[in-house]
Amino acid sequence: MAELKRLKRELIHKGSIIDLYKDYVEIPNGNIAEWDFIGHKGAAAIVPVTDEGKILMVRQFRNAMDRNTLEIPAGGLNSGGQEPTIECAARELEEETGYKSQELEFLISIATSVAFCNEMIDIYVAKNLKPSKQNLDDDEFVDVEEYSVDELCNMIFTGIIQDSKTISAILAYKEKYCS
Amino acid sequence: MAELKRLKRELIHKGSIIDLYKDYVEIPNGNIAEWDFIGHKGAAAIVPVTDEGKILMVRQFRNAMDRNTLEIPAGGLNSGGQEPTIECAARELEEETGYKSQELEFLISIATSVAFCNEMIDIYVAKNLKPSKQNLDDDEFVDVEEYSVDELCNMIFTGIIQDSKTISAILAYKEKYCS
Numbered sequence: 001m002a003e004l005k006r007l008k009r010e011l012i013h014k015g016s017i018i019d020l021y022k023d024y025v026e027i028p029n030g031n032i033a034e035w036d037f038i039g040h041k042g043a044a045a046i047v048p049v050t051d052e053g054k055i056l057m058v059r060q061f062r063n064a065m066d067r068n069t070l071e072i073p074a075g076g077l078n079s080g081g082q083e084p085t086i087e088c089a090a091r092e093l094e095e096e097t098g099y100k101s102q103e104l105e106f107l108i109s110i111a112t113s114v115a116f117c118n119e120m121i122d123i124y125v126a127k128n129l130k131p132s133k134q135n136l137d138d139d140e141f142v143d144v145e146e147y148s149v150d151e152l153c154n155m156i157f158t159g160i161i162q163d164s165k166t167i168s169a170i171l172a173y174k175e176k177y178c179s
Numbered sequence: 180m181a182e183l184k185r186l187k188r189e190l191i192h193k194g195s196i197i198d199l200y201k202d203y204v205e206i207p208n209g210n211i212a213e214w215d216f217i218g219h220k221g222a223a224a225i226v227p228v229t230d231e232g233k234i235l236m237v238r239q240f241r242n243a244m245d246r247n248t249l250e251i252p253a254g255g256l257n258s259g260g261q262e263p264t265i266e267c268a269a270r271e272l273e274e275e276t277g278y279k280s281q282e283l284e285f286l287i288s289i290a291t292s293v294a295f296c297n298e299m300i301d302i303y304v305a306k307n308l309k310p311s312k313q314n315l316d317d318d319e320f321v322d323v324e325e326y327s328v329d330e331l332c333n334m335i336f337t338g339i340i341q342d343s344k345t346i347s348a349i350l351a352y353k354e355k356y357c358s
Contacts, residue, residue: 015215036194164343171350
């Protein structure tokens with residue numbers, strides 16, 4: 001395995017959820033490669049399972065994709081990324097779906113875009129859902145929908161669901177709990 | 180579903196594989212939200228299956244993650260994103276693993292980071308692999324390793340594999356071909 005040595009990380013832009021840096025990396029042939037790096041503070045996501053075994057999903061407009069997407073609930077870590085991911089998961093579940101759970105079980109961690117970004121998402125399964133109150137951010141608009149695991153799998157293979165955290169989460173949930 | 184209207188997209192930084200923009204989006208309460216947007220030209224990835232049913236994986240140092248990762252082979256689309264994803268998949272398979280295939284079957288498409296980036300990766304399954312020649316980019320250093328699907332699943336649930344395209348691809352492959 002080749003060892004690469006980062007010589008410098010230069011801030012280009014400080015954003016609200018991401019920061020852009022230019023990295024200068026010495027590669028084994030001695031050359032200096034210049035690679036863009038996106039810094040992200042991390043996130044948590046939830047597979048909310050109803051007592052009937054259905055999954056609660058959120059549909060929302062995603063500016064970056066220029067369209068609506070169907071995803072599991074998720075959100076960025078508070079406190080500059082210091083919030084424990086299980087607390088973020090519990091909070092986002094309640095804020096986005098209007099249900100809360102005290103039974104959150106860790107499923108998997110994913111790195112969304114390893115080629116240029118350090119974003120990590122810890123994904124939890126939430127059971128024993130209790131009605132609470134949806135509490136969205138000012139710029140957040142979310143519809144909640146309910147599907148069976150088989151319906152969601154079908155939507156993954158027909159391209160209706162494309163979000164990587166959702167595909168990873170639903171297929172991991174099915175593999176761990178339904179096989 | 181709330182309709183959001185993008186008023187302006189402003190280029191902040193033009194990079195080699197990603198560009199950073201600031202978007203000005205009118206939200207339903209009339210306020211203007213400023214959201215960062217990362218433009219990406221798209222990519223293709225491959226689940227290379229040997230005649231024995233093993234999967235070829237690549238291990239490489241990922242600067243953004245500050246560590247080595249174990250992933251399926253993948254790479255960005257050439258020709259400014261105009262390259263057909265199946266051609267990119269065939270090319271990257273040969274370049275990164277040293278094997279080629281004329282049997283590529285579409286598996287799924289994923290959007291890696293819908294909250295801020297438009298990156299899409301089309302994932303193909305490659306069978307009937309024939310030895311060819313590894314041909315890496317100057318700044319690319321990759322080891323090729325071979326695992327069973329069950330070994331890879333175990334690595335997903337124990338956190339050894341975290342890359343979202345790899346988790347999506349391996350679990351989708353298992354769901355479609357091995358269940």
